[in-house]
Amino acid sequence: MLVIFVRTFILYSVVVLTMRLMGKRQIGQLEPFELVIAIMIAELATIPMEDRGIPLINGLVPIMTLLFIQVLISFLSLKSLWFRSIMDGSPSIVVRNGKIQEKELYNARFNLNELIEQLRTKGYANISDVEYAILETSGDLSVIPKSQKRAVTPGDLKIDTQYEGLPIPLVIDGLIQTKNLNMVNLDESWLKLELQKFGIDRPDDVLIASLDTQGKLYFQSRDHKK
Amino acid sequence: MKLLAGLTILMIVFVVFGIHTQQQILGLASDMQEMVPNISREINNENWDAARNDTARLLEQWNEIQDRWDLFIVHSEIEQVELYIARILSYLSSEDKAAALAELAALNTQLSHIYRKEMFNVQNIF
Secondary structure, three states, X not given: OHHHHHHHHHHHHHXXXXXXXXXXXXXXXXXXXXXXXXXXXXXXXXXXXXXXOOOOHHHHHHHHHHHHHHHHHHHHHHHOHHHHHHHHOOOEEEEEOOEEOHHHHHHOOOOHHHHHHHHHHOOOOOHHXXXXXEEOOOOOEEEEEOOOOOOOOOOOOOOOOOOOOOOXXXXXXXXXXXXXXXXXXXXXXXXXXXXXXXXOOOHHXXXXXXXXXXXXXXXXXXXXXX | OHHHHHHHHHHHHHHHHHHHHHHHHHHHHHHHHXXXXXXXXXXXXXXXXXXXXXXXXXXXXXXXXXXXXXXXXXHHHHHHHHHHHHHHHHHXXXXXXXXXXXXXXXHHHHHHHHHHHHOOOHHHHO
């Protein structure tokens, strides 16, 4: 039992490390070759995990080899457009200038019902509202509506807007984020002083505190103080 | 790029290490196989003491390499070799000629099987 416990621990760590090294794209959107590798890795890890008769290295070597293949394919895809089109395919424009491209739909083996369903989920019930619909290599459908049908932006209405940056977290779960404080040229004493103004003596009592680009401090104290 | 370079080095290590262990396994398997005809002759001549000594030497050699082989070869195949040697020793003690020769032949086949399975060739790839 102990052996299986340790083997599981090792293989899990290796698979997590492998998926991390494969890059962030793995988690959200898988290209065909990435999907194949992800499935194979999961399968390869489970066999030596449960079968003590199989040497651990028989699971680790193929996992590392698949990681190498994946990184190599990603690298070559980055360098060569031709290679990328071979490995990932190319996007198909299924609706062009508001007109459904039958041939493209047929080539992608994407039927009309699927197209209409996907358009509905994207918020376009009427196909005549769509200027372009592109079937991406990951299988996602990107929809570009006709200019009269898209949401109005402040730019359309010629309304000036203020800069909206990213609020910077200064305290997370009671821990002061010194790096973030330094980034906005502030220090802990400033933070403590600001919190004291709201009756909070210790940053430990803060669940989250962030500073927006207007210099406004947002915070929420813990329900149960430490 | 660093990751790719690191992984390329790792792949080269795998290949070099793979060739090295394959050569080692093949060498040790054939060393052990070379002892089999000698033991077989001694059993046929009913030279039980010499056969027992040689089989004990075979077991000793096996015990030395077993730990290393455990890392690369499916464990059941290794256990099988151990089982054959134990049976041979037992049959030699009871001076059962036919059974001892049968187990020795089985051991020889098992070693050949490991040897053939570890060889890098087209048959093993497909």
